[in-house]
Amino acid sequence: MAVAAYTTLNSLVHALRVAYVCSREWKWFAANAAVTQLIIVVGAGLLVLLRVDDPVMWMWIYAASALPAVAMLFLAPSSWKREAPTRAETRGLRRRGWMLLLSDFSNTAMLRSDRLLLPMLSSSAALGLYVTVATVLEMATWPVQQWVDASLRSWSKSFSSTPPRIFHLIARSILLLMFFASLLAAAAFAMIGFVLPVSYQPATVVIIPLAVSAVVFGVTRVQQGLLIALDSPGRVSIVEIIGTGASLLAYLALIPSLGMLGAAYGSIIGYSACAAAGGIALIQVSRKRPTSAVVDECDEDAKACIPPAAADTEARTESELAMNDTGCQHPDQMRK
Numbered sequence: 001m002a003v004a005a006y007t008t009l010n011s012l013v014h015a016l017r018v019a020y021v022c023s024r025e026w027k028w029f030a031a032n033a034a035v036t037q038l039i040i041v042v043g044a045g046l047l048v049l050l051r052v053d054d055p056v057m058w059m060w061i062y063a064a065s066a067l068p069a070v071a072m073l074f075l076a077p078s079s080w081k082r083e084a085p086t087r088a089e090t091r092g093l094r095r096r097g098w099m100l101l102l103s104d105f106s107n108t109a110m111l112r113s114d115r116l117l118l119p120m121l122s123s124s125a126a127l128g129l130y131v132t133v134a135t136v137l138e139m140a141t142w143p144v145q146q147w148v149d150a151s152l153r154s155w156s157k158s159f160s161s162t163p164p165r166i167f168h169l170i171a172r173s174i175l176l177l178m179f180f181a182s183l184l185a186a187a188a189f190a191m192i193g194f195v196l197p198v199s200y201q202p203a204t205v206v207i208i209p210l211a212v213s214a215v216v217f218g219v220t221r222v223q224q225g226l227l228i229a230l231d232s233p234g235r236v237s238i239v240e241i242i243g244t245g246a247s248l249l250a251y252l253a254l255i256p257s258l259g260m261l262g263a264a265y266g267s268i269i270g271y272s273a274c275a276a277a278g279g280i281a282l283i284q285v286s287r288k289r290p291t292s293a294v295v296d297e298c299d300e301d302a303k304a305c306i307p308p309a310a311a312d313t314e315a316r317t318e319s320e321l322a323m324n325d326t327g328c329q330h331p332d333q334m335r336k
Contacts (some may be wrong), residue, residue: 002056002060002063003059003106005060006059009066009067010062010066012069013032013065013066016069017316018149020032031068032068032069032072036066036068038194039064039065039077040062042066042257043061043064044061062122069213069309094250099233099236099237100233100236100237102237102241103224103239104238105242109244109247109248110240110243110244110247110271113247114134114243114247114251114255115130115134115263116256117251117252118130118255118263119253121233121251122255122259122260122262126259127260129206129207129263130202130260133192133203133207133210135192136184136187136212137181137184137207137210138214139184140181140183140184140211140214140322141180141214141217141218141221143180144176144177144218145218147173148173148222149178149225151225152228152229154223155225155229156228159229159230163286164286166226166282168287169222170222170223173218173219173222174219176217177214181211181212182211185208185211188204189204189207202258205260205261206261209261209265210264210267212268213264213267213271216268216272216275217267219275219278220239220274220275222280223275223281224239224240227278227281227282227285230282230285230286232281235281236287238281239277239281240274242273242277243270243274243275244270244273244274244275245273246272246274247267247270247273248268249268250265253265270331270332
């Protein structure tokens with residue numbers, strides 16, 4: 001029941017998050033995110049103080065963290081006016097959603113399969129040490145993911161009229177990812193060295209590899225946001241499936257011999273394969289983009305997009321008519 005409640009309510013949290021991002025209601029978005037995390041932190045702190053070790057109670061804390069989203073369904077101002085999407089827009093959005101559903105499953109498998117395989121191929125102790133560091137360094141990708149989600153709408157609009165600056169956007173994201181990964185890697189070293197017991201000391205070996213994997217994973221989020229903005233959701237699913245397959249193969253090959261370090265290296269390999277596939281997909285889409293954009297403009301407004309050959313023919317016809325009408329006018333007048 002706790003897991004079912006959390007799954008259902010967490011879906012509502014994600015739906016509201018998307019709604020607030022698309023509508024650019026940053027105040028409500030920030031309030032939802034902050035209060036949700038505050039409930040988790042306070043609830044976890046109370047369970048620690050009360051020495052509650054029942055995992056079901058911890059799951060109920062996660063379910064309770066979705067209550068602000070439920071409240072915001074009723075607290076949102078009724079004065080907001082939003083135009084309902086047309087039937088064609090609704091069909092297009094639904095089609096994109098179904099195409100991206102497969103990528104969502106693949107992304108979850110790529111992110112979580114290491115934690116499922118570690119206790120099977122290594123030990124549960126290795127899983128505990130690995131998750132401690134992985135949880136901290138996952139946060140390095142959060143700012144970039146928020147930026148991508150918040151930019152999808154503007155990217156989609158701007159790409160329809162101007163060429164996408166793919167290299168510029170990815171370069172900016174890499175700098176941001178490297179900054180946060182370095183910051184959180186230092187925090188992980190400090191946490192293990194000064195806060196956690198000595199038994200967590202072996203986890204320091206995976207901090208650097210997991211920081212590298214966080215940077216690469218963040219790049220894949222930017223790539224896939226660009227692909228969605230360029231109206232290529234099908235390629236997103238293909239890219240995610242490639243990354244998932246590479247991750248699973250790397251985990252199966254490395255975890256039995258290297259333990260949690262093999263899981264960290266496997267993450268780098270899988271995410272790198274996903275990033276390489278995403279880069280190829282972006283190159284293919286961007287090369288096809290100019291031609292399709294011209295065709296779309298011609299379809300929307302034929303008068304504003306006359307083919308060059310037709311324009312030359314029309315100009316020559318008008319010139320010939322003018323020559324016939326003017327008869328023996330002076331050549332300078334003809335040129336004028």
